[in-house]
Amino acid sequence: MERIIVSYEATLEKLGYEIEPADLDNGKFLQAVRAGDLIFTSGQISAWGGSEIKGKVGADVSVEEAYEAARYCALNNLRAIKALTGSLNQVHRIVKVLGMVNTAPGFDNTPAVINGCTDLLREAFGDAGQHSRSAVGMVVPFNWAVEIEMVVQVR
């Protein structure tokens, strides 16, 4: 019998992403909270590795840039999860994604934006990354292009 060891962290490294655990407490609220085997994350913003993606999507920010912004949000979600679990290998399943896009008037192709998050989760976690989701437009604080929160099941 062969036991297959999957390391999501190793996969993420191959994709070029090193996931450092977030500071869980920002002095006001927590980046993630666990209840039973579910983790509920705070809305994570579109900043990664010194790069910040801000602006109204469909006006200041293109769909391609916003897709990348959604990847940043996904990565920050992973940082928040790792802060609680110690390792992303504790992820059993990405359950639900709420993708919140900072839409310019008239822009409603929000799924194309949140696909950045969805694609990254599937690249990194395979079947365990397959999630349900909503991808909608609203006002995101401080003009971040995208904000994403998740529900994740852990071991």
Add this chain to the structure above:
Amino acid sequence: MERIIVSYEATLEKLGYEIEPADLDNGKFLQAVRAGDLIFTSGQISAWGGSEIKGKVGADVSVEEAYEAARYCALNNLRAIKALTGSLNQVHRIVKVLGMVNTAPGFDNTPAVINGCTDLLREAFGDAGQHSRSAVGMVVPFNWAVEIEMVVQVR
């Protein structure tokens, strides 16, 4: 001792709705994911039986039309749930509804819209259909009039 058999599917048929299971995987994300005894659905749109309800509610779409649109969204949620459970009789409780209305500027009677979903759930599931909810306005993708996601407890 009498055992009362409730068939939500039979009730839905009496209401005129046949609920075929959704294709769970749209090639990108899943229409619903189960974690423990909870199902989290993806935001479901306002299309049913060949009819599509699109447009800004309060301008292009009347409250009455949007109420019907919310019923469509509810029905598509049931399709997503059935795809996971095999039968809607596995539903223990509709827990939570997030109703997202594609509002025109100045329109904020979003509860009257999401009542379409709420009423259908109570007609179909009785006490098990009584849920908590939020009904708010935002940008819904591709100009769908309404989008609704749910948390559902199953047996």
Add this chain to the structure above:
Amino acid sequence: MERIIVSYEATLEKLGYEIEPADLDNGKFLQAVRAGDLIFTSGQISAWGGSEIKGKVGADVSVEEAYEAARYCALNNLRAIKALTGSLNQVHRIVKVLGMVNTAPGFDNTPAVINGCTDLLREAFGDAGQHSRSAVGMVVPFNWAVEIEMVVQVR
């Protein structure tokens, strides 16, 4: 060995708030539903003790007023939870807050608004009140300044 008895209700009274249980059923939907040890509340509005805070935040309503509005929403969430549990001392953990701010065009300091809710939860529940959250702008029904829903873990 000393057993420390924490009474969240007593703490809330010291803060000046008496939390009467909400009417759970408003005739249409429920203010909160329990599934396992999780409670999902309905979006609660910014009215408390005869005072109503309505209007677009950043135009009709100042950040300071909206901060107070978010406290009202938090208090109404506690009423909804108490209606299900009988006592707020049954709260194990405030898990997740979704803060929905009725934003005027151009206003995006939604975190400063939802801090009203966050601060109240931490004042009342201490460590058990530390939650994850998103704080975003959208259309809130009937022009309420703020609406907030929660996920709460109970004993």
